[in-house]
Amino acid sequence: MDLIIFNPPRYSNGKFHKFNNAVLWLASYLHRRGVKVRIVPLNHAHYAETVEAELAAHRPKYVAISCKWWDTLYSATHIAKLVKQFDPGIVTISGGYTASFFALDLVNQTDFDVVIRGDGEEPLYRLVTGQSPVNVAMKGDTTLIPVIKQYVQSEEHLRELVLIDDLEEIISDTSVLNSYIWTGKGCAETCVYCAANALNNIQTFGRAKNIYRPIDKVLREVEILSRYPGSTRITFDFDPIRGLKQERFYLDLFAALPPKKYNCYFFSWSLPSTELIDSLARTFKLVELGIDVQVASERLRKVLGDRRYLKPFYSDEALDATLQHCHQYDNFIIDLSTLMGLPFETDEDVLAIKPFSDYFYDKYPALRYPYVSPMNVEPGSLLLQHPDRYEMVLFRRTFADFWQYTQRSFQENMNCYQPEQYGDGIFHPLGCASQADYARGDYFRTYETWKEVQKNIDFRSRQRVNSRMAKYMKHGLRTLGVTGGIDRSAVGGGEHE
Numbered sequence: 001m002d003l004i005i006f007n008p009p010r011y012s013n014g015k016f017h018k019f020n021n022a023v024l025w026l027a028s029y030l031h032r033r034g035v036k037v038r039i040v041p042l043n044h045a046h047y048a049e050t051v052e053a054e055l056a057a058h059r060p061k062y063v064a065i066s067c068k069w070w071d072t073l074y075s076a077t078h079i080a081k082l083v084k085q086f087d088p089g090i091v092t093i094s095g096g097y098t099a100s101f102f103a104l105d106l107v108n109q110t111d112f113d114v115v116i117r118g119d120g121e122e123p124l125y126r127l128v129t130g131q132s133p134v135n136v137a138m139k140g141d142t143t144l145i146p147v148i149k150q151y152v153q154s155e156e157h158l159r160e161l162v163l164i165d166d167l168e169e170i171i172s173d174t175s176v177l178n179s180y181i182w183t184g185k186g187c188a189e190t191c192v193y194c195a196a197n198a199l200n201n202i203q204t205f206g207r208a209k210n211i212y213r214p215i216d217k218v219l220r221e222v223e224i225l226s227r228y229p230g231s232t233r234i235t236f237d238f239d240p241i242r243g244l245k246q247e248r249f250y251l252d253l254f255a256a257l258p259p260k261k262y263n264c265y266f267f268s269w270s271l272p273s274t275e276l277i278d279s280l281a282r283t284f285k286l287v288e289l290g291i292d293v294q295v296a297s298e299r300l301r302k303v304l305g306d307r308r309y310l311k312p313f314y315s316d317e318a319l320d321a322t323l324q325h326c327h328q329y330d331n332f333i334i335d336l337s338t339l340m341g342l343p344f345e346t347d348e349d350v351l352a353i354k355p356f357s358d359y360f361y362d363k364y365p366a367l368r369y370p371y372v373s374p375m376n377v378e379p380g381s382l383l384l385q386h387p388d389r390y391e392m393v394l395f396r397r398t399f400a401d402f403w404q405y406t407q408r409s410f411q412e413n414m415n416c417y418q419p420e421q422y423g424d425g426i427f428h429p430l431g432c433a434s435q436a437d438y439a440r441g442d443y444f445r446t447y448e449t450w451k452e453v454q455k456n457i458d459f460r461s462r463q464r465v466n467s468r469m470a471k472y473m474k475h476g477l478r479t480l481g482v483t484g485g486i487d488r489s490a491v492g493g494g495e496h497e
């Protein structure tokens with residue numbers, strides 16, 4: 001075996017493992033070019049035994065460990081340590097959003113030899129076939145060559161990035177496969193909290209512009225993924241909002257899908273047009289439509305949207321019209337996602353959450369009670385890089401801070417986004433507070449307030465569980481939430497788990 005790719009556990013008990021689908025395309029790319037590659041999800045408590053057994057059985061020269069979401073920062077390094085303990089001669093590689101952002105720290109302070117920055121297909125292929133590497137940070141490096149001067153994917157490259165037909169040839173456990181289908185890459189927005197902002201995208205991937213995959217490739221892969229349990233829906237989570245190109249892409253894609261064969265979860269990062277809604281309704285059996293409202297308070301949405309600290313503003317009235325349009329169809333379930341604890345939030349904005357949510361929930365039976373996440377600081381975000389600009393103070397900033405925070409979550413099996421217990425300094429639950437709260441020493445105000453907001457969400461959500469369950473059953477979906485997509489528990493609040 002040339003290469004094993006491990007998808008790390010999030011917690012030491014193996015629970016709430018999230019499989020990074022990107023490694024399927026990476027491994028397919030390598031497999032097609034003759035590299036012997038195997039993906040192993042570490043989705044159980046005896047992950048250490050699995051690592052050892054895999055290394056002993058397959059004797060790989062290279063091991064790659066995914067580090068996409070920051071919640072697995074510690075666990076990725078922990079798996080790299082286990083690999084080196086087994087055989088120090090194995091070359092350890094990491095990649096993904098978080099690894100790319102902390103590339104120099106990872107190669108110089110942990111058991112990783114190499115980090116692949118940005119899009120991984122060609123760089124990983126070159127590395128494991130002994131060609132001169134691109135887009136890499138190597139042990140001992142102190143500076144980085146900008147990705148923009150190296151391998152930058154364009155729509156041309158995307159033609160070559162396709163899944164192999166039989167995924168069993170490259171993955172040890174197909175139970176992790178889910179319905180998320182990759183349709184495009186990139187984002188040119190500058191939302192305060194998001195690691196996939198234009199600046200970080202240029203630093204990490206060498207481009208911010210969004211690029212799309214050929215529709216015929218997506219169609220073929222929908223077929224491939226639909227063979228596996230847990231893939232009764234197609235999950236779309238890529239909808240940049242600039243221009244109409246994205247809309248055309250989806251309209252063409254949906255027109256090419258067999259009508260009413262699949263269910264879908266469509267996560268819309270902006271307000272979908274009536275044409276897109278009609279097309280979703282026609283194409284799919286059950287449509288779960290997630291709309292990113294960004295923040296319940298219309299006032300704050302406007303303040304932040306106008307400054308480009310969030311996506312462009314749209315009004316409550318526009319949202320109402322969109323929901324009204326969906327209301328004519330009986331095959332929709334709708335999610336509205338919002339954040340609290342954003343910069344420049346006032347008490348009035350927090351008070352606006354309940355009336356906003358009640359109004360829409362009471363008006364539209366197909367709506368789940370709007371979801372509210374407390375904003376946290378993530379590596380790569382503009383908030384992390386410029387807290388002063390947003391009048392915020394950070395409790396977690398450096399690689400060491402995030403590493404220690406995720407070490408505790410991993411070892412103690414604690415939810416790292418919304419922990420039940422928390423503490424001072426780097427163990428702050430959100431990693432940030434407004435300058436005003438900080439000056440008053442009221443470090444946990446947002447988090448404590450969010451908990452009250454969440455109690456109401458839980459209470460109101462329970463009122464409609466049965467009617468939603470009936471809709472799911474009708475469309476052959478036995479579980480609530482989206483497997484591998486936006487995993488939400490029946491009563492809300494469980495998105496991150």
Ligand code: B12
Pocket residue numbers: 005018019020021022023025026064065066067068069070071093094095096097098116118119120121124178180182184185186187193194195196237238373378379380484485486495496
């Ligand atoms: C799709 C998506 C999801 C899907 C993932 C489906 C799946 N199972 O894979 C779902 C909906 C599940 C999801 C969930 C979350 N996501 Co998300 N997601 C995205 C999104 C929109 C696209 C990512 C993607 O898959 N693209 C397609 C693939 C092919 O591209 P890629 O991921 O960039 O991968 C390439 C390279 O990065 C690299 N690479 C990736 N992995 C690896 C591994 C190795 C070993 C190597 C060598 C290279 C490599 O090569 C790949 C191929 O070219 C991005 C935003 C964006 N615009 O990129 C956010 C993003 C990745 N998500 C993010 C977050 C925060 C989350 C959540 C935590 C959100 C939340 N608050 O609940 C959750 C929970 C995740 C969890 N651990 O449970 C952040 C990550 C930031 C960070 N530093 O951690 C992003 C960047 C958006 C943001 N808000 O900032 N997400």
